[in-house]
Amino acid sequence: MSRAIAHVHLHLPRSGDETYRQLFTVLAGITPVVQALPADAALLDLTGALRYFDRDPAQLASLLQLRLAARFGVQSTVGIGPNRMLATLAAQTADPTTVQVLPDDPRAVTAFLDPLPVRALPDVGPRTSRTLAAYGLATVGELRGVPRATLQRITTAGTGRLLAERARGHDPRTVQPGGPPALLTARRDFGRDTVDPDTVRRALLSCALELGARLRTGGQVAGRLELEIRLADRSSTGRSRALGEATDHTGTLHTLLYDLHDSLGLQRARLRAMTVRAQALRPVESATVQLSFDRRAELRRRLDPVMDRAAACFGPGALTRAALLLTGGPRTAPGGPGGAPG
Structure with missing residues (x-):
């Protein structure tokens, strides 16, 4: 089998941050080039x-799945391709728990890509997708037939050049070795695909x-937030932004999340799930808090430790925001980190 078919995308079941780190040690046992x-x-x-194990990529992927299942009891999905x-x-189009190999053959790549929606291509967000749809370009095959100019x-x-390359299956990016960064993750799955802004x-x-x-429980502050939205067509989009000052204040976090969501311009897109990541973590002792003369902001900040003490005494959700008591809200992903505080 061609050495060019050496890239693997492994999709794992949702788990907590620590479990993900443990899973990552198994991946590093197959190859040190893991991102x-x-x-x-x-x-x-x-x-x-490939030469070390004397196996082809599909066999190595099956070995990796076996090790993950034996050690952690998890079932993974694998995609293998030339880039x-x-x-x-x-991986995104494979049946759950299977291995799908896309051979290093231009005709096979074209046949695979052409029926996919444009949104399936990486870095194509809702706004670009709507622009292309206005010109009748809904699939990768239709996009590939349009001249780059x-x-x-x-x-x-820049976007036009990128679209032309991606539509032809070209991607020069390499795997950048790096373990899980210090971050906290919260995920919410919707009971059904939703367009309701209140939900x-x-x-x-x-x-x-x-x-x-x-x-606050871990004595940490976050310096960056990332929001990833999973859409009904299985594509995803997201934004991230650095905070002006690292914080553990709930009010600051949710204001920034609202801004990130609004900046995506999703409008009537059907949402399936969302993941929020608090990144650039460091000890709370290293953070500085800017003085504020906004009385309402200071009162909201004082509410955080009150809710923490209520949760410690009576359990998560003992004291929460009224908006979260409404029905039809999202569900915390099974096995996800922590629980919904409300």
Whole structure:
């Protein structure tokens, strides 16, 4: 089998941060070139491992699945392809717990990509997708038939060039070795795909409450927030932003999450799930708090330790926001970190 087919995208069941780190040690036992994609995926470059194990990529992927199942009891899904993008798309379109191999053959790659929606391509967000749809470009096959110069006029010079390359299955990115970063993750699954803005805002508030409580319990502050949205067509989009000052304050976290969500311009997109990651963690002792003369802001800040003490005495959800008591809200992912505070 061609050495070019050496990229693997591994999709794991949702788990807590510590469990993910333990799973990552098994991946490193196959190849040192592993890139963490918290909280449920990883990229592997098997180029050096093929000769060492004397197996082809599909056999190595099956060995990896076996080790994960034997040690942790988890069932994983694997996509294998000539580059990062194709491996990821192979994993996203594979049946659960299977291994899907996309061969290093231009005709096979074209046949695989052409029927996929444009949104399946990495870095194509809702706004770009809507722009392309206005010109009748809904699938990768339709996109591939458009000259690069035309795509650049429709979008921008950089975006048009990227779209033309991705539509032809080209992706020069390499796997960047790196273990799981220090972060906290909160995920919310919706009972059904939703377009209801109130449901989405309750989910964002719930994530902010959970992460704020976990930061304070661990004596940490976050310097960056990332929001990832999973859509009904199985594609995803997201944004991240650094905080002006590292914080564990729930109010600051949920305000930034609202801003991140609004910046995505999802409008009537159907949402399936969301994941929020608190990144750039450091000890609370190293953080500075800017003085504020906003009385309401200070009162909201004082509410955090009150809710923490109520949770410690009476359990999570003993004291929560009224908005989270409404029905039809999101569910905390099974096996996910922590629980919804409300």
